[in-house]
Amino acid sequence: MAPLIQWKPLASLATPPDGLLLSPERQIPTVGGAVFHAIKQTSQGFTGFGEAYFSLVDAGSVRDWKRHTRMTLNLVVPIGRIAFLLAKQDGERWSDFHYAVLGPASYSRLTVSPRWFMTFVGLGPAQSILMNVADLAYDPEEAERLPAGVGPQVPGIEQLMVGEGTVAI
């Protein structure tokens, strides 16, 4: 039987674990549509600019677990709602299970340092959009991606939608 995993919401922690950071960002009401801050050169968690790109994330889609060896990610979700799951691997042992839900309703930037494994799940209701401001340009040699279905079991969308509560599976 798979071990029980307690996913801890990052937003609930007074002190985030080393290498993860959740930073509130401003949304500024503007005539014709709001302005959403994403990241500044002076932001906590900014480690340099290599590339910015978007990922469209279909509701219900789950990405494979992936770990970067050198890249720091800075993630914001201006449209939709995405759950990010983070964990560490040491040999066969997985530990440090955390998650964060990003979207305009709880608008924050998630910084993910190298060595953290991450996956993410589109919570919908429709397509979500994720922007990553990374300190390196994309390099397939720099990331380790696990095959689909390998890695810690991802909670179901119903569990992730609870949001602020601890998700146990």
Next chain:
Amino acid sequence: MAPLIQWKPLASLATPPDGLLLSPERQIPTVGGAVFHAIKQTSQGFTGFGEAYFSLVDAGSVRDWKRHTRMTLNLVVPIGRIAFLLAKQDGERWSDFHYAVLGPASYSRLTVSPRWFMTFVGLGPAQSILMNVADLAYDPEEAERLPAGVGPQVPGIEQLMVGEGTVAI
């Protein structure tokens, strides 16, 4: 009577005017949602990283004309469709009328150097999203904004929707 303005589509020019650049960017099909490149440190038109932010743009909304004195903008539109209008002002005289329509269907990055006046119009059909990767953090002292209704007359949405044709008003 206001003079006739011929807005020239940037995409049709073999050589763009000094300080404007339209760069095609890649969209990469991915299971669960496409990845859209935005800008890399090595991209043509990249002049440094100061801040990244989003503007949501309601269909039909028109922003006031604005000119930056030091900031270079790099603009991409991953959702929706936005028309950008660009012009120069020398004393009372306006010149160099150009425009570009950005969106996932004609996916490109627009670089706007300082001294160009710009406005933009949401073409819909619903809310569009614009990301700006700017080489300076936002500074209200660094931009000149004209009051609503001042500056070159903005073509109607029906005219802008023509897209690749010259818009004369």
